[in-house]
Amino acid sequence: MNFLNVHTAGLLTTVQDCGRPGAAHWGVSASGAADGLALRAGNLLLGNRENTPALEMTLVGGGFSFEAETQIVLAGADFEAQLAGADFEAQLAGADVKPWRVITLAPGQELRIGAARTGARCYLCVRGGLDVPRILESASTHVVTHLGGLEGRALRAGDRIAVGAAPARAPWNAPIPAWLHQAYSPRAIRVTRGPQWDWFGPEAEAAFVSAPYMVREQSNRMGIRLTGPVLTQLTDESLLTEGVSLGAIQIDGTGQPIVLFVEHQTTGGYPKLANVCSVDFHRLGQLRPRDRVQFEFVSFAIARGAFLEQEALLKRLQNGSGT
């Protein structure tokens, strides 16, 4: 049996999978990886199922080793990462570990992951996955409510987590497809109109896409708080609390947007001008404080078309050898 050992844990490192849908009527939001595309792609590259639990690291990584030989992929943002120790792997020791590559770690060899060079979140995906108890059918940590993951909390030094059995499918051994890099290239985040868009009118809608917003420090997995052009409601109507969607862009009392993120409240009372498109959710997970983010309105049809295209590309990673 193989185990992951945590030597240093970084700022906020949690176990995540694709989340816990199906519990919103109990007040439980889905949680899951903040960059679901990276988690899913990283897992597929290793031959895992896409929903396999992995570590989500935030802005700063940590030091990790495995008790048996283990294949891993770093997925998502480019974090400083090096292999240490284990002299017999000298050709790899000290070398940079690049994202999206399948890397083999010798038993006890420490992988040291430092600060993010770009983006905010990097996933340490493990062939066989991390084995933590499933809560409501998911391994995902809901940080705010201390649900799921490893004891409902962020990892700390000294933690030890079992690694699951390796899947039958072989890891990816072909070049990394270009679309995966393009999915993270800078571009405006696409949104569709939200349920209260008509409370704001054309001026606010134009203002919203007129200039970039800045990500505030108080952003987290619950919500991404933005500062930029003020969006004024046309009426003083107030909203009866209603259900909210992942990616909803609600406008608070000061006219500033908050993007509801993976650990969002299941219901809320702020009006919603827009909603981030599913195809761009992973980009939200890579925003860091003080980043500037530009929005762009698209139609519902374009939103779905782009999403289906991305899903089709992702599914191709299941073909193992890359053929």
Add this chain to the structure above:
Amino acid sequence: MFTHEPPRILAASDHSLLVRFGTALGEPARVRVRQFLHALEMQPTAAIRNVHPAYASVLVSFDLVQWSLDDANEFLNQVLDSVAPAGRAAGTRDALPVEPRDALPPDPRSTVPPEPRTALPPARRIGLPVCYDLEFGLDLRDLAALHGMPVTEVVELHAAPEYVVHFLGFSPGFPYLGGLDARLATPRLATPRTQIPAGSVAIGGAQTGIYPMASPGGWRIMGRTPVSLFDARAWPPAKLRIGDRIRFEPVARDEFERLASRRSTLDADGRLTGGEA
């Protein structure tokens, strides 16, 4: 005869639709939300990811690979059709003929005749012990001062009504309760607390609710219940349901401690049970 505003379905995002039963908080909307949820449960589909009920609406999010917004809209209209009486004109979203109601077991204290039964599962009557000690009721003194009444009267007014669970939302197992005495309506704290203790019973505006798990929050804290209302490892994890009628039963500190140490929770009939002594 009571007539309803027809339900409206609108797009909330590329992967969710909002089904609205008017825009007013009240019994008609609450029961229609419950009927719609029940009808949804009767027609399970793998394409639906999450269902978020609220006062007068239900948000339904779905798998964007399996369904387009049009597919979801078509399905939800079918579900609405199954709630509405047979024989209504095709393609219309017309009114239900009579005021819908929950079925309730008789309340020996009630002077109102029992309600007629409907196809919905019966709602439950639940007595929930609450300790209103000042140590738990962090905002009791402020509330008393704001409303110009003694703390004892605030507690009496809060423990008097039978509340109804409109829905669970915000955070795990949190019930939004209707029926607060208007004299106790109080604006939320200007600055929310970063951590509210689990079991806190609180007032936010004209609503009252319970924080089953420790969480941040801006409601005014009145007291604390020793009863566990959410356990992610149990089934179902949330112990309260839409339509449940709740009475807060004031208990002294020693009774609170006794119930808390027994890990009290609610069984399927809404009765208090001690988990492990």
